[in-house]
Amino acid sequence: MRVDLEVNGVRRSLDGVREGESLLHLLRERVGLPGSKNACEQGECGSCTVYLDETAVCACLVAAGQAQDSRVVTVEGLADGAELHPVQRAFVEAGAVQCGFCTPGLVVTVHDLLARTSDPGEAEIREALAGNLCRCTGYEKIFDAVRLAAGEAR
Amino acid sequence: MTVAPARPVAVRDGVGDSARRPDAVAKVRGEFAFSSDLGHDRMVWGATVRSPHAHARVLGVDASAALALPGVHLVLTAGDVPGVNRYGLERRDQPVLAEDLVRYIGEAVAVVAADDPELARRAAALVRVDYAELPALTDPELALSGGGPVLHEDGNLVRHLRIRRGAMPAAADIVVVTGEYEVGMQDQAFLGPESCLAVPDADDGVDLYCSTQWLHVDQDQLADCLGLPAEKVRLTLSGVGGAFGGREDLSVQAHACLLALRLGRPVKMSYGREESFVGHVHRHPARMRYEHGATRDGRLLYVKADILLDGGAYASTSAAVTGNAGCFAAGPYEVPAVEIDCRSVYTNNPPAGAMRGFGAVQVCFGHESQMDRLAAALGMDPVELRLRNAVDTGSVMATGQRVEGPAPVAELLRRVAGKPLPPPPGTDPRLLPGGMSNSTRAEGLLRGVGYGLSVKNICKSAGYDDFGTARVRVLARGGDVLAEVHTAAAEVGQGLVTVQAQIARTELGVERVTILPADTAVGDAGTSSASRQTWISGGAVRAACAAVRARLLERAAEVLGEGAEALRLESGQAVSELSGRAVPLVELLVTEIEETAVFRHRDTQPLDPETGQGDAHVAYAFAAHRAVVDVDPELGSVRVVEIACAQDVGKAINPAAVEGQMHGGIAQGLGLALMEEVKVRDGRILNPSFTDYLIPTTMDMPPTVLDILELPRADSPYGLTGVGEPPLLSAPAAVAAAIRDAVGAALDRIPVTPEAVAAAAVGR
Known part of the structure; x- marks a missing residue:
């Protein structure tokens, strides 16, 4: 399936997303943002915490399809260029x-x-x-x- | 004019400063490349087929259904291993892929390569393996008695360490206490999953980017398994998401290399959390029987200990863990007579091996529980009893080895005992037993205070040729002097990259230092374990810098027309102490200078096989803990209110990093005391997830109070001693003691469960 979303201010249209795929997998493997981490992939460790429309969530617990038309901010999106948050x-x-x-x-x-x-x-x-x-x-x-x-x- | 000492040279972020980690910025930005983050254009994904049986014959493997899936490239089994199908740290007893026998649930039988990770996992599930189940041996006592099946050619006993010293005293007027204690199986629970990227090259070799604690021991094993010369198996350390002993053994490495070499394509592997629980070794579960005898005034007369460690299906480091558990079974106390038997056995449980503390943690719970029991029998304060028996410099350990160097055991205990006690419980339920489950309003809580003292060896022991290698290059670049440090030492989070740079700055008086990626292009650094790397690889960096410095000063002497012995390096210059003249290093570096050094600590001896006596250890490190707990006796819930830890580090090369090691060690100790146990039934791990295997959270960790002593050693770089393990060692014992103190009853097993606490509280 296809998922359209905004990640760190950039519009993305991603094709070939599997139905069972997590937002975490989509971010890491399709968008190329491996900053969100895959330590447990069942919502216990918080290593994959991202903003999904201003709410902090475990990206491993969000199906990629649920992020359709949403705005995602990952750890890579917090700094202002070279300037750390x-x-x-x-x-x-x-x-x-x-x-x-x-x-x-x-x-x-x-x-x-x-x-x-x-x-x-x-x-x-x-x-x-x-x-x-x-x-x-x-x-x-x-x-x-x-x-x-x-x-x-x- | 004051003449500054020739070295060490004052420089910013040198030895003794809390320099910041060079990798911290990349880590907070999410840009640091862990092994699980690696990728390659043509890469495929590997997945592992694992045994569902604890003990079974493998009758056959049928991969046809898996291979029929589009996008599945390859399935490999034991017959596809081109070299020796065995690996292992102490003895090569574990197949890379099982042949005709599996010995634990989770043992690797086949590996699959496919286009994406999900497909690879599905394909692995489709590989059909026919097994004939055999009786499983999961009770270590049965393994020891010979009552079950024999799992390996040489029998089920991995090692028996026998320590005998002194004559047992006659029975008159001795206070005797006995106890039986158990320690459950702890998991390292590093957050970064086992993962790697193997990239085949044009000349049949492979480049492997992986997380490990010891690149060269991986390389040795992999070269043999792959049937390649070592120079064709090149390893580079990628970002390591924690280790704690759990990355000493191979996991994904051989499997990914096998697939990559066979396919001629890069292969990535990355375990999920459930697979990780069978993908690495755990801390040895221990059963311990103790007997302590003392005079009425609290002088230890003897210690008898009988310790059994469950090594699981393969040896890993069981023999060395057995050695440590035996050596430290009596603790940091002067004991005239000891009779210690420490054994490890093979079973069909998941393999056990290295974890932070390495045998010393288990026995610490035993000897400290005994000291409390003895104090109670004597009617003596537990702190006083410990002070009366604590070793000091010159004392003799159970193995007959004299303690050289600082041994401020009594002082460490006095320091934690002298800290003000925390205030009584407040009313915020989040900080009470039961925490956010809101199960008490502080009524009926019991407070307890407990102590633990510990000792462990630093560096490798018992005659092992332990060394580290460092290459240091100094060059001029852009009008500035730059030093590059290259070792194979594994940065696993502890901050080794920081201290290597600090040492180079101090030794060379140079601000700009780059730590090159660790790889096998440089000589062996040894393992990032046994709290040894700052000492050993730090020592090698220091030695290589000294060699570079000597050459710089020779050049400076020539330029200045003065003897090199009167010159020193400072702030990017060579300065004469006699004339005050100076020459910038940049001008001396028309050609760069490079030196490689190997650093060894002093020799050690194996223990005598009959008596267990011998100078087996390079150094001892000590720690003291005091834990304060609140207990809800009805529910058995425990809140640790505070943990104080005092530790002698010799020299804090980076004080902030030392604190970080202490905080983290205390947390892992608290976890073992209260919640962390890999539950195994009939060889099967019942809780392979962070939902069911609990590690301390922010709500579980209390404030800590640290006291860092710096009593320099004479035989180590800058006087340092190892830091990583001691802060864990006696934390579990102290927490358990505090709970006993609160409920006034015996607790002989860690982790201490709410059921055990509530039962003890009822029975008191």
Whole structure:
């Protein structure tokens, strides 16, 4: 089947999409945006978090066909050219990145959190990030990055 | 005028600075290429046909239905392996593709290549394999007793390490405690799936881009399996999405190379999460029987331990894990007499092998549980009992080896014990036991505090020739000096690329350092495990830089007309300490300078086969943990309120990265304590997903309190010791101890389940 959508501001018409294909697969294999990651492909790890019409979703749980006529923003669409988004910069500065496989999903999730709440509290941060698994960092420096980015945004 | 020391030279982002990762920007942008992100124009996808039986004869394979699907190119079985159809880290006992026998559920039997991944998976499902089931041996005790089928030629015992030291004391006036403990099977649960891209070349060789912990050991095994000389199997490390021991063994590598070479086309393979659970080894499940004897005033007199590790269907690193579990079974304590038997066996369970902590984690739960039990029997504070018996520099370990270098075990414990305790539970249900399930309002909660002390070897042990290689090139480019560092050392997320660059900056006084991709075009770096890479590959980088520096100073000496011994490198110049004259390095680099160095740590000895005595280890690292928990005794739910960890790192080459290792290690330890277990029944993994295999989330992790000691070693680069494993080791023991403290009852198995907690709370 054919899927038309906008990804990171670019209109795409993709032919030959399989009925069972996920939005994640479409983004990674057809659009050529592998930033959204494939760690569990069942909505548990959050590594594939993207915006689907302004809502943060696990791209692995969205059928590609459901994204018809929608606007998708992936981690690759957050920076302004060479200029990192403040959330991305905060991850770099806080040392919140180790292996980095969870990082794209967490960057989108934190971007979403701070778009909704400029000054999240401790429990709120933890709850907002509870759908994103990280195996390397124990999350502490990711929390540092959230606080750093929130402070910068204020 | 003050004369600066010749080296190390102060430079920004050098040794001791929290330099940022060079790959962090690409990672936050989503542009870092992990092995699962690779692609090639003419590429096809591989998929694996796996055994549904724990133990069975393979009668035949019929691939006709799979091959009939349009877009399916090839199905390969054991007969298609051109070289030796065996691989393995310690003994080559595992077939690349099963021949006439399968020994675990998930064993690879055939591989398929097709145009897209979904088609490849469908085709794999259509490959018909006829099996004749055999009785499965899934109980390690039965495997040990010889009561079941014999799974390998040399029998079911992989290794028996026997440690005997000192004379058992006479029975008068000794306080004796015994215990039986169990540790479940933990999964590394790295997020990046096993994946690779194999690209055949024109001269029958192959270029493999993959995630691994050790390029050269992969290359050795692959060359033999493929029947190719090593130089025709060239490996390049691609982005690795975590490892933790689970990428020491081959997974997709041989299969993808086989398909690519046969088809003459690039082949990509990438496991899904379910396949990943059978696609790599796990932490050995352990059963441990302990007996500790002590004087009335709390001096340990002896430790007896009998430890059984389930190695699963193939050896992997079971022998070395057995060695470690045995060596550290008595913990970081002075014990005059030990009697330790540590065994690993083959079963028809999924293979076990390396995972962060490598045998020391399991026994730590055993010896620390015993120390608490002993403290209770003596009526003594558990911290006091540990302090009274902690090893120090000069102490003798269970293997008879004297502890050289810093051993601040008592100090580490004092530090965590001295931290202020966290405030009592608040009212936000998200931070209470049960979390977002909102199951308590903090009424009736029990708080507990527990401790753990741990020890583990750093670097390879027992006579292994452990070394690292580094090539460093210095050149002038665009009016600036650039250093390139090339090793085969695997960056798996720990930050090795960062510390390599820091070392080069410090040694050469050069700001611009590029870390080249790790590949097999340079010499062996050894494995990214045993907390060894900063020491070993870092040592090699340092040595190569020293050789480069010597040549730079020779050139400078010639230009300045002064002796090289009075010159040093600083801020891109060679400076004379005598005359103060300087020459820019750029001017010395009309021709570039390149040096390769190999770095070895000191020799170690194998353990005596009868007594288990010997100087088997290069170095010991120590950690102490204190856990504070809140327990809901009715539901058995646990919230870890805080974990404090104190660790001696010798020298923090990158303090922020050290903290990151500690945070991550603590998290994996908390996971093993409370939730992480690969459940296996009749050889089948029941929970191969992140829905059913739980790793700690942001809601599970408490705040951590870190205390990093830097007591320099005399025998390592900059005085450092390995950092990666210690912060995990005693975290599970401390959490379990804290729960026991809260509910006042024994808990002898980790992970501690809510059922076990609730039952213990009722029984108290």
